[in-house]
Amino acid sequence: MLLEVRDLHVEFRTRDGIAKAVNGVSYGVDEGETLAVLGESGSGKSVTAQAVMGILDMPPGRITGGEILFQGRDLLAMKEEERRRIRGAGMAMIFQDALSALNPVMSVGDQLGEMFVVHRGMSRKDARVRAVELMDRVRIPGAGQRVRDYPHQFSGGMRQRIMIAMALSLEPDLIIADEPTTALDVTVQAQVMDLLAELQREFHMGLILITHDLGVVADVADRIAVMYAGRIVESAPVHDIYKAPAHPYTRGLLDSIPRLDQKGHELYAIKGLPPNLMDIPPGCAFHPRCPMAQDVCRTEVPPLYEVSGVSEASGVSGASQERGSACHFWRECLRG
Numbered sequence: 001m002l003l004e005v006r007d008l009h010v011e012f013r014t015r016d017g018i019a020k021a022v023n024g025v026s027y028g029v030d031e032g033e034t035l036a037v038l039g040e041s042g043s044g045k046s047v048t049a050q051a052v053m054g055i056l057d058m059p060p061g062r063i064t065g066g067e068i069l070f071q072g073r074d075l076l077a078m079k080e081e082e083r084r085r086i087r088g089a090g091m092a093m094i095f096q097d098a099l100s101a102l103n104p105v106m107s108v109g110d111q112l113g114e115m116f117v118v119h120r121g122m123s124r125k126d127a128r129v130r131a132v133e134l135m136d137r138v139r140i141p142g143a144g145q146r147v148r149d150y151p152h153q154f155s156g157g158m159r160q161r162i163m164i165a166m167a168l169s170l171e172p173d174l175i176i177a178d179e180p181t182t183a184l185d186v187t188v189q190a191q192v193m194d195l196l197a198e199l200q201r202e203f204h205m206g207l208i209l210i211t212h213d214l215g216v217v218a219d220v221a222d223r224i225a226v227m228y229a230g231r232i233v234e235s236a237p238v239h240d241i242y243k244a245p246a247h248p249y250t251r252g253l254l255d256s257i258p259r260l261d262q263k264g265h266e267l268y269a270i271k272g273l274p275p276n277l278m279d280i281p282p283g284c285a286f287h288p289r290c291p292m293a294q295d296v297c298r299t300e301v302p303p304l305y306e307v308s309g310v311s312e313a314s315g316v317s318g319a320s321q322e323r324g325s326a327c328h329f330w331r332e333c334l335r336g
């Protein structure tokens with residue numbers, strides 16, 4: 001396994017109390033695999049990714065438990081210098097807002113070239129050549145001329161391509177893309193997602209795609225991990241989730257995707273708000289919003305049940321490899 005997160009716990013100390021942002025998250029991603037991590041804001045998906053990258057603000061953040069293994073080595077036990085080496089060459093991150101992630105007073109060519117100068121010891125001239133190649137690879141038209149331009153001279157979609165080029169520059173084994181298309185309009189979103197998927201296949205990298213939008217992951221992800229209140233509530237191969245979700249929250253997210261064949265119908269929205277992480281509801285954290293909640297849900301925290309042997313009821317083939325749901329009533333949910 002390229003990356004394995006095991007029982008990770010992260011909290012933030014605030015003036016008002018302790019926010020439990022990540023509460024026992026475990027997931028893994030292999031080389032050449034795409035894992036989509038899905039959830040509303042505050043679900044813990046980005047905080048988990050920041051802990052993996054080693055860019056969590058500490059304090060106020062604190063990792064209170066768990067392990068993060070990258071190529072079999074525990075990142076949390078490493079010195080900062082070693083982690084810095086892994087960032088860039090071993091793993092890289094693509095952020096949502098390229099404009100604030102890029103340096104506004106440096107040309108994109110210099111920013112891309114800097115990676116090769118600092119990490120590979122290249123001359124500025126050679127680094128510039130590599131920068132143009134990378135810009136070409138992410139299909140920026142006229143890369144040879146545009147290499148001298150500054151970030152504000154590019155459109156949102158082109159800036160996101162530059163972010164992708166930067167992340168790819170040192171050919172990392174793992175890329176974490178945190179809401180990489182949220183700030184873009186729908187057509188550009190699709191182009192950027194296609195490019196990311198194509199490069200991931202070409203470089204055979206592991207990709208963790210963090211998103212709140214189940215609509216963008218269907219064609220690119222191999223697996224989906226759905227997070228709620230700092231926990232994974234459903235984890236499954238992508239097609240199983242679309243065919244028959246085994247958690248009411250996942251079902252709600254799927255029902256919220258606008259569909260062309262349902263014109264005139266009111267768009268479904270999950271009722272209520274995500275929980276306050278300083279005061280997570282007892283039992284199943286989703287129970288105040290769940291249409292299937294029963295008494296047991298208010299008192300007993302559901303473990304991540306193994307979902308298996310449900311092929312006839314759900315239409316999901318076989319014993320759904322490595323599928324889990326943190327719902328006491330996952331069988332009923334599967335049946336729809």
Ligand code: SF4
Nearest residue numbers: 284287290297327328
């Ligand atoms: Fe809903 Fe209960 Fe399942 Fe939680 S455990 S998702 S409240 S049915």
